[in-house]
Amino acid sequence: MLIKYWPTETKIPFMRYRYVGVVLSVIMMVASVYLVMTRGLNLGVDFAGGSVVELRQTDSVTVADVRDRIPGGLTVNSATDSNGAELVVIRFGEVDASLLGPEFAELTDEEKADRASAASNTFVVNTLKQEFGLTDQDILRNDSVGPKVSGELFREGLIALGVATIMMFLYIAFRYSWSYAVGGIAALIHDAIGTIGLFSLLQIQFDLTTIAALLTIIGYSVNDSVVVFDRIREIRRKYKQMPATEVIDIATNQTLSRTFLTGGTTLIAILAIAIFGGPVLQGMSVAMIWGIIIGTYSSIYFAAAIVLMLGVDINRKPVEDTPGFEAMP
């Protein structure tokens, strides 16, 4: 090792403070749930439905101009792209049916519900083109998600989260034991709730990309927990008489430098996305940075603490007779 930025042998009595950790975690989860219930989530068009149109800001097309000259109750904001250029970001749901022309007024309510968002999008884009003389190339991005799809996307996202969680639970329960699976999944839920809480607190846009970020955090969290679990099991096998608290402390200390190195390199890579990846990936990377920090914390203070409460021993067979736990040749 060229630089000793971490003492090689740490002896931090992690488990002595486990109740502090569990209380902190519970407070954070309760706060997150409270935030989501009171402040809500800033749902993007993927989940809320509606449209978003992005233009490059120029002297003749500014946020104020668009606000003034395009009717229909639009939310117009500015943003910066990865090259520092200013963008006009227009977000809207359905514009007033009277703006959409007489044919639209004749439709039934059901047809309106199906077509209103697409028709509103066409109206706004056409008005933009007329008012500011824009071409298709000037409209950088134009997404329009109807109410039917947005609801489905949200449901599918939640199902993906749920199924991934169940699969990981089963895998850990199969490879270790149910107490480890409970610990790992508790940590995973802890991280997911904490990250959603951050989304609510900072009002970061919650869209499909965010679901990807959440799943990454979940993957990372379990990955991190499993590394600690693996060490716990190994030490347990070596020292059968050692108290469980001590087993976990040793395991955590021994994996600590790995935990920080891997966490560090992953954080560096995500910081690069946050800084250089442009606005599309910004929300995702902020969430991932936070997720990796609490994921690292939770694998010690939540996952390991729960395993300690439920028992560190692998159930079913006595450890020494169990084949398959030896290192592979």
Place this chain on the structure above:
Amino acid sequence: MLQFPAWKVLLVLGVLVWGVVMALPNAVNMSNAPGFMPKQAVNLGLDLRGGVYLEMEIPPAEVISSRLSVFARDVRSAFARTADREPIYFQPELRGRTMLIKLSRPDADGNYPVEEALRRLDRINGPIEGGLAGGKTFEITRAGQDGILVSVSSASESAMLEDALSKTMTIVRRRVDPEGVAEISLTPSGNNRIVLEAPGEPDPERLKTLLSRDGRMTFNLVESSPAEIASAQAGIVKPGYRLLEGPETGPLLVREIPEVVGSDIATASQGNDEANRPQINFRLNANGARKFYETTRNNSGQLFAIVLDDVIMSAPRINEPIPGGSVRITGTFTMTEAQDLAAIIAAGEMPAKVQFLDQRVVSSTLGEDSIESGYRAAIVGLALVAFFMILAYGLQGIFAVFSLVANIVLIFAALSLLGATLTLPGIAGIILTIGMAVDANVLVFERIREEQQNGRSVWTAVQAGYERALITILDANITTLFAAVILYSLGSGPVKGFAVTLALGIITSVFTAFVFTRMLTIFWMKTFKTKRFAI
């Protein structure tokens, strides 16, 4: 564990060379390379190259009601007078998914000929298309003393939807891409949705206009008496006729039953007339040509309307019988409109009007910006992680960096091999892999360090390091792989793109970190007789 026989070394090197060759087109322009080298770079998603994404739905209710109205036409001819049968008079009423046929003329005793009507209907009620069980298309039951209810069974409904989906797919492709040259992709989604991806297309409105037409083309004879038109405009339409309008012809009364229909058209294309104005050329098939000839022969002097989706496109006067089945429409359309109309007519009639649910458009300028920022983020991320690893582990860190680079190369090679699409979230997945891929190396190196501290020799330390870390690495990576696979199978759009690179990255990183790095380490130890690694 520490033995690397020659064949293993060759295998590992072979995989890496294959990776470099496959990934090469992404880094340099390969168009002039010799024939055996791959030339195709990884597919870029719409968010990276610009284009239109459209998700459309074929409303089941409309598929059914349009099938019912087609059935109503069949009923009309089944109930018509023939040599040995009396006509049955009726009024069809479409009510969403059912149709009520009300018989409108009782016999002398006041009875309606329901039994006779049911017999005739049974004859025209065919089996479910593509159905194996052999059920009938429609369920026909008696409703009161003068009515018959026609409905659709659920088996028949799903057959109709399946049929409508595949027909619509074909028609969408033929309308958007009549020459079959564009790189559009069409994917069915669920049982009544289609996703259209058109890279490079900047204008979603043009696509939507092309696809929202029914494409119902008919040739109808015209009643041109001004008195009849005036009375139709006043609300009294002559029976058997309909009042339609056209931008050039104004209101005209056309015969309800067309002489020639869309299915009689073989091809349609855009051409130019003598004055070099755009026109649409048709060729009718044999059956259509015969009907067209008969109609023009028997109706000299009359107007013959060409109607698309209930709009009269033109109504030329029949001067002489036209054999051969070649027809043209001239009108006030632009070249693009003529092209699009020709594509619509040639593609045929949609089984039902599609509804647009989800539309995403990215301009090519934004796409280029995104590639650039993703590329920049990857380079910076890679450089920082490399710096960090070398700082932490010295020589072993350099090995880890080699394996990291090999990992990225292999991800691109695997993307090419699978024909997967790289998206912006996919680039994020690669960058994340850069961060996480070193985990396996870190686990191994930490073990080696521990073993060396416990006084083991370098060979046993390295051996123990790799052996003991393997299970941890596999457990940790398999759980993440689960997440990635589930993301891929359940996710859509950006989630899928992210999942692909993440999953590939996990698989390749185990190979590069565990096999390639180990090979480098052992090679180094053998060559330089290393006594102790400074890690």
